[in-house]
Amino acid sequence: MVRHDIEQRTEATASRRAVLSTAFAAAGMLPLVASPASAANHRASRIEWDHFKIRFMSREGRVIDNMNGDISHSEGQGFAMLLAVRFDDRETFDRLLAWTRGNLSRPADSLYAWCFRPGEPGGRPGDRNTATDGDLMIAWALAEAADRWGQPVFRAMAVATARDILARMVVQVGDRQYLLPGSEGFLDHGTLINNPSYYIYPAFQALRSVVPSPLWGQLEATGLYLSRVARYGRHQLVADWVVLSRDGSGQPAMAPSRPGRFSYDACRVPLYLVWGGFGSEPMVEAAASFWHSTTFRQMPAWTDLRTGVVAPYAADPGIAAIAHLAAVGCGQRRPTRAPEAAVRPDAYYASVLRLLSRVAAADTQGGLVVAAR
Numbered sequence: 001m002v003r004h005d006i007e008q009r010t011e012a013t014a015s016r017r018a019v020l021s022t023a024f025a026a027a028g029m030l031p032l033v034a035s036p037a038s039a040a041n042h043r044a045s046r047i048e049w050d051h052f053k054i055r056f057m058s059r060e061g062r063v064i065d066n067m068n069g070d071i072s073h074s075e076g077q078g079f080a081m082l083l084a085v086r087f088d089d090r091e092t093f094d095r096l097l098a099w100t101r102g103n104l105s106r107p108a109d110s111l112y113a114w115c116f117r118p119g120e121p122g123g124r125p126g127d128r129n130t131a132t133d134g135d136l137m138i139a140w141a142l143a144e145a146a147d148r149w150g151q152p153v154f155r156a157m158a159v160a161t162a163r164d165i166l167a168r169m170v171v172q173v174g175d176r177q178y179l180l181p182g183s184e185g186f187l188d189h190g191t192l193i194n195n196p197s198y199y200i201y202p203a204f205q206a207l208r209s210v211v212p213s214p215l216w217g218q219l220e221a222t223g224l225y226l227s228r229v230a231r232y233g234r235h236q237l238v239a240d241w242v243v244l245s246r247d248g249s250g251q252p253a254m255a256p257s258r259p260g261r262f263s264y265d266a267c268r269v270p271l272y273l274v275w276g277g278f279g280s281e282p283m284v285e286a287a288a289s290f291w292h293s294t295t296f297r298q299m300p301a302w303t304d305l306r307t308g309v310v311a312p313y314a315a316d317p318g319i320a321a322i323a324h325l326a327a328v329g330c331g332q333r334r335p336t337r338a339p340e341a342a343v344r345p346d347a348y349y350a351s352v353l354r355l356l357s358r359v360a361a362a363d364t365q366g367g368l369v370v371a372a373r
Contacts, residue, residue, distance in 0.1 A: 041358075045087075045355070045358045046087065048344070048351070048354070048355060048358075049083060049087050049089070049355060051344060051351070052080075052083075052351050052352065052355060053092060055346075055348075055351070056348045056351060056352075057080065057092075057095075057096075058099075059095075060095065060098075060099050061092075061094075061095030061096040061097070061098055061099035061100070062077075062099050062103070062116070063076035063077055063079070063080045063096070063348065063352075064348060065348045065349065066347060066348050067347045067348065067349065069117070070118055071115055071116060071117050071118070072103075072115070072116040073114060073115060073116075073131065073134060074100070074104055074112040074113065074114050074115075074130070074131050074134025074135060074137075074138065075114075075131055075133050075134035075137060076134075076348065076352065077096055077099070077100040077104065077112075077134065077137075077138065078133075078134050078135075078136070078137025078138040078140070078141055079137055079352045079355075079356060080092075080096050080352070081093055081096045081097060081100070081137070081138060081141035081142070081145070082137060082140060082141040082144065082356075082359075083352075083355055083356070083359065084096060084141075085141055085144045085145045085148055086144075086359050086362075088148070090149055093141075093145055097142075100112065100138065103116055104116060106128065106130070109164045109168060110157070110160035110161045110163070110164045111130045111135050111161065111164050111165070111168065111169075111183070112130060112134060112135055112138060112161075113127060113128045113129070113130065114127055114129055114130055114131035114134055114182060115127040115129075115131075129182045129183055129184045129185065130169070130182045130183045131181065131182055132165065132169045132179050132180060132181055132182060132198050133181075133195075133197070133198040133200060135161055135164075135165055135169070136165065136198075136200050136203040136204075136207075137200065137203065138161060139157075139158045139161040139162045139165065139203070139207055139210070140158075140200070140202070140203040140206050140207060142154045142155070142157045142158035142161070143155065143158040143162075143206055143207060143209075143210045144206065146158060155210070158207070158210050159210055159211055162207045162210050162211040163211050166211065166213055166215050168180075168183065169183070170215055170219065171187060171192065173192055173244055173245075173246060173247075173248050174247070174248020174249070175248065176218070176221070176222045176225065176248070177215055177218040177219055177222055178192060178194055178219075178222055178244070179194070179198050179199065179219060179222075180192075181193065181194065181195045181198055187246075188246070189246060190245070190246050191243050191244065191245060191246055192243070192244045192246055193241060193242075193243050193255055193257075194226065194241070194242050194243070194244060194252070195240065195241055195242075195265055196223065196226040196227060196230055196238050196239070196242065196265075196266060196269050197240070197265045197266055197267075197268040197269050197272070199219060199220070199222065199223025199226065199227075199269075199272065200272050200276075201220055201223065201272050201273065201275065201276025201277070201278060202272065202275045202276045202360075202363070204216040204217075204219055204220050204276070205220075205276060220276075223272075224278065224281065226238065226242065226252060227269055227273060227281055227282075227283040228281070228282060228283065229251055229252060230242045230252040231282075231283065231286065232254060232260070232305040232306075233262075233303065233304075233305035233306070233308060234308050235262070235286060235289070235290040235303065236282075236286050237262035237266065237283075237286055237287060237290060237303065237305060238262060238266045238269050238283055239254045239255070239260055239261065239262065239266060239305055240258060240259070240261055240262070240263050240264070240265035240266045241254070241255040241257075241258040241265070242254060242255055243255040243256070254305065254306070259304070260304060260305045260306045261302050261303065261304055261305060262287075262290075262302060262303050262305060263301070263302035263303075264301075264302070264319075264349065267287075267302075267319050267322055267353075268322070268353075269283060269287070270283060270284045270287040270288070270322060270325070270326040270329070271322045271325065271326075271353070271356065271357060271360060273329075274325055274326060274329035274330075274360060274364060275360035275363060275364060277364070279326075279329030279330050279331075279364070280330060280331075281330075284326050284329055284330040285326075285330040285331075285332070287322075287323070287326050288323065288326040288327040288329075288330055288332050289332075290303070291315065291319075291320075291323035291326070291327075292323060292327055292332070296310065298314040298315075299314055299315040299319070299320060299323060300314070300315060301313055301314060301315045301316065301319060316345065316347060316349075316350035316353075317344075317345045317350050317351075317354050318345060318347075318349060318350035318351065318352065318353025318354045318357070319350070319353065320354075321353060321354040321357035321358070322353060322357050324357070325357045325360060325361055328361070328365065329364065
């Protein structure tokens with residue numbers, strides 16, 4: 001049932017994306033509807049992209065997580081590479097790619113080390129483990145770059161990384177195919193630790209044409225399964241991290257070694273669901289209802305799924321942008337919290353989430369989302 005539903009929706013989404021991509025490539029810009037509001041949103045997005053580059057990127061092309069010891073991640077490099085393609089910013093893309101390959105490449109495969117810590121001896125990454133969401137974003141960005149700028153070498157890189165993701169980072173549990181979050185530390189003889197936010201549906205859809213395989217559709221099915229059953233607490237929200245029995249028995253449970261929260265990982269689940277064409281999924285509506293609930297004085301940054309306690313501080317502009325996208329994506333077209341487009345994020349993660357939300361809105365709605373708080 002789930003797989004049939006995915007096939008129908010994926011075919012429609014892929015068809016729509018192909019039409020949109022042709023028009024966007026011809027225009028050399030993000031998709032826009034022909035209206036003054038959309039033009040203004042595009043200008044605002046371009047200004048925000050320029051701000052992101054100035055604030056969170058080095059001259060060499062390293063994306064800096066300024067709230068986490070100025071380290072860099074493969075996910076941040078991949079996020080920025082995709083944004084550079086969408087803003088037709090070839091010079092920035094080339095710098096991002098050169099730094100990523102020069103500092104995060106691994107000798108035995110075409111995946112990337114997840115973490116770079118400045119000051120490490122010899123400039124080597126601080127951790128040679130991978131992060132599968134980062135690898136997916138990098139492969140997706142390379143595939144789009146190859147099409148936009150007519151560069152076969154980018155496509156060859158995308159093929160190599162996508163093949164290694166399927167070959168090395170997919171594991172069968174029961175009758176489902178799951179993504180390993182990284183190459184080490186998430187799988188033992190008894191359990192698999194999983195992160196529902198690593199199932200990036202638009203990346204799966206884009207990479208189907210790069211490395212054709214039924215595994216992409218099977219991973220979509222698993223991601224949807226997790227978004228439906230790995231939901232807990234009063235608001236029935238997906239957890240950041242879950243654990244599964246290696247033999248496939250039982251239901252996913254909140255990982256005991258991690259905080260049982262809907263937080264900075266899981267907030268991306270509704271983003272990727274809407275972006276992938278699955279805005280009608282129950283998790284999108286649950287997240288939108290939680291974020292826009294009038295029972296909270298402010299939009300919470302997170303909630304503890306075991307206790308129901310919410311963060312004592314407000315969601316940042318990145319989460320707020322996803323909240324607005326989710327509300328529109330599931331049909332709640334009048335969020336109770338008003339847009340605040342002028343807020344300029346002062347943290348890398350908030351900034352990149354808001355930019356990704358704008359791009360997701362452009363892909364799915366033909367316009368650019370205005371961030372809400």
